[in-house]
Amino acid sequence: MLPTTEFALLRRIATEQSANRAPSLVAAVVRDGEIVWSGARGTVGGDAPDDDTQYRLGSITKSIVAAEVLRLRDEGKLDLNDALDKHVPGTALGGQTVAQLLSHTGGITAESPGSWWERSPGGDWAALDASLGADEIKLRPGSRFHYSNVGYGVLGELIARLRGTSWLDALRTGVLNPLGMTRTSPHPEGKHAEGWAVHPFADVLLPEPSPDAGAMAPAGQLWSTVRDLATWTAFVGGRTGEVLRPETVAEMREMAAVDDGDAWTVGYGLGFQVLRHNGRRLAGHTGSMPGFLATTLIDPATQTGALAMTNTTSGVAILSLAVDLLTIADDYEPRLPAEWRPSEVEPELLALTGLWHWGPTPYHLRVLPGGWLDLSPASGSGRASRFRPQPDGTFTGLDGYYTGETLRVVKDTDGTVTHLDLATFIFTRTPYDPAAPVPGGVDPKGWRIG
Known part of the structure; x- marks a missing residue:
């Protein structure tokens, strides 16, 4: 991008990292499926992080899980209106539909029973299933949006049963590998950031644990890099390769539920968060796990997206940062309209x-x-x-x-x-043409003055 644009983007992430005391922060702007700018601040193991340094994605994992569920739908292996019981029988959540699980409208409890799953080693599906009773249905299914990590743990089991393999292997085979996202993994591999909590009143750090979440892993287990997350950002905008049809991804971006405001600002589709900002509709997802924050957003209309990742539990305004990066890119270097050219018409x-x-x-x-x-x-x-x-x-x-x-x-x-x-x-062709089969017929006296 232009030097003035690149400096504005760098200053924005530098201000965020410094003011909110992030051990490290990486970010990028994506346009037309390519990284057009990336930047980093802070250090990882004494070195500056780069586009191949892994950070934990947290709930961005859910969007990738959702893509595999939509692949199953497009292959005819399920219907979004299917009750969970049709594919994963015998659970206390069997009445919820696949679409409700994807869109967080099933009324299911936000967190799995027992110890907080994000900081605790997770059990297998049998253990999670046994912990879920009728009390975990908190709201009438379909009545409203209620974010549920549990719902995506359940979707992971749905994928495993219909694919005959683990949810993770299904994602690798169907989504990650075809997109070339080879640096996206359930645990850190190679150069990666450690997760930290930053003391609220002193400039000291505390390491955060990153255990395997077991059956809850589909809600937030994955780690990734700027390069891989840029590929995913482009995917959300419609550059889907052979993984899904662009129409299916557009369906995922349609709101199934919105916030409680008089004029909605934030909504949720089939695995994607959607927000409105200054007349634009952006899609993507945020993510947080102990020690990490991440986000990815794209404007499908301009094909400009932004992503950011940091290794701190809290403090960084990760969503606002991505919105600002995207806005700076399009304000400083707006897209030129495509040239009009005549085309053949039947x-x-x-x-x-x-x-x-x-x-x-x-x-x-x-x-x-x-x-x-x-x-x-x-x-x-x-x-x-x-x-x-x-x-x-x-x-x-x-x-x-x-x-x-x-x-x-x-x-x-x-x-x-x-x-x-x-x-x-x-x-x-003419108003109320009497020769056409207008419902109710047309008065035979025709048009008149009264």
């Missing part, structure tokens, strides 16, 4: 363009690249949606009111288009 689609009416309300239909359609009110926002073509000649809504709905182009016997049928709404 004659049948070209004939559909122009003015249509839903009742008396005028709409404009435009053809987008790839044969997609955009149907929007002629004035104002209203019920605007984009539609993707399907092999059977229909179109499926991608956003807005008509998300998932089917748009059909209806023709008469000679092939002339007579109207559009969109989820039972009839669009005609």
